[in-house]
Amino acid sequence: MLDLSKYDRVFLLTDEQVAASCLPVFYSTIMHQPCMADQLILPSGEQHKTLASVQRIWDFLLENHATRSSLLINLGGGVICDLGGFAAATYMRGIAFINVPTTLLAMVDAAAGGKTGFDYGSPLIKNSIGLFAEPVATIYEPAFLATLPPEQLLSGYAEMIKHAALQSPQALAELLNHDLRDHSSQVFGELINRSVAFKQSIVEQDLHDHGLRQILNFGHTVGHAIEALMLEKSKLPTFNFQLSTTLNSQLSTLNSFPHGYCVMYGIVAEAYLSHLICGLPAEVVSTLSRFMLENYGAAPITCSDYDALLALMQHDKKNKEQGTIVCTLLRSIGQPLVGQTVTPAQLREALEYLCSL
Ligand SMILES: NC(=O)c1ccc[n+]([C@@H]2O[C@H](COP(=O)([O-])OP(=O)(O)OC[C@H]3O[C@@H](n4cnc5c(N)ncnc54)[C@H](O)[C@@H]3O)[C@@H](O)[C@H]2O)c1
Ligand SMILES: [Zn+2]
Incomplete structure (x- = not known):
């Protein structure tokens, strides 16, 4: 079970498909405190791994009064972990974040290792803007794989x-x-x-x-x-x-x-x-x-x-x-x-x- 007592506010970032498939498992097996987090649900897919999505996360944190003692939970695949990690690491010079990978790829690769960022440039360059920032924890729950498309x-x-x-x-x-x-x-x-x-x-x-x-x-x-x-x-x-x-x-x-x-x-x-x-x-x-x-x-x-x-x-x-x-x-x-x-x-x-x- 997550100990969230040291954070003043907890925010949850996810995407549309993950929200539909994984939120019940997340609240029943990991969070145990339904709806105590403000949620931002982004559209799904790599084409949304953009500066515009990072701005949406910064705006969401600002509008909901996130402070340097707040926590962002990234629930999703590599796109959400990369975007959320970058937004958290740059918001007010860095707030804590936790990765909860829901794809196999994010479990074995994207969620661990401290690389965050987004795609930028013309022609588009993958992960061309980013920084190293480590999550305070990465939580692995294989039950998420049950809804993952083949x-x-x-x-x-x-x-x-x-x-x-x-x-x-x-x-x-x-x-x-x-x-x-x-x-x-x-x-x-x-x-x-x-x-x-x-x-x-x-x-x-x-x-x-x-x-x-x-x-x-x-x-x-x-x-x-x-x-x-x-x-x-x-x-x-x-x-x-x-x-x-x-x-x-x-x-x-x-x-x-x-x-x-x-x-x-x-x-x-x-x-x-x-x-x-x-x-x-x-x-x-x-x-x-x-x-x-x-x-x-x-x-x-x-x-x-x-x-x-x-x-x-x-x-x-x-x-x-x-x-x-x-x-x-x-x-x-x-x-x-x-x-x-x-x-x-x-x-x-x-x-x-x-x-x-
Ligand atoms: N930071 C790193 O070290 C690192 C390493 C490898 C890859 N990456 C990045 O990760 C990204 C790819 O990650 P990805 O493949 O997880 O993509 P993704 O985050 O786009 O997820 C793939 C799709 O699966 C959906 N999904 C996620 N979990 C689900 C679940 N449990 N059930 C049903 N649907 C689910 C998502 O909504 C999305 O549509 C790339 O942007 C890549 O650059 C980063
Ligand atoms: Zn890769």
């Missing part, structure tokens, strides 16, 4: 695959062989705990991302570029995202493309680069490619997107010099190499490989 479950699973690829061949094999339809068992709970523990062990050694933590960028140079491209395309009136998953044989149409799907496509492209540049065995690239195709489908890009993707990667905040593109690659599973400079020609080849699948 594509969101897969989205989080991609970050777990990333952690396992960085960790060891055994950790990766366990995830690749796990039946993804089984997401409420104790075994799955154990896999989540191990993934969270892995991320925490890395973050504890390098909170401010100066060295070791950069291994967690594996899959994200290409992945973030695909995600930003999808966001740009989503602004076109004729564009619909269609995903097919083996968990759910129907096609779902979404208003934003799940982060973890882009990470899975990025993992495959960067595994290919790892083979090209650092000698990652070709079988590993094929195994990851097969897993991607079976569970996430083909990447939603064509050769006409290469230039835009390369331009987006050149703007990536992970690059130290303008114009160069830097990735985390793998020498083998469990042996990451940070800060690998990749040429545009090598990236083009990796994108061609991804599109050929």
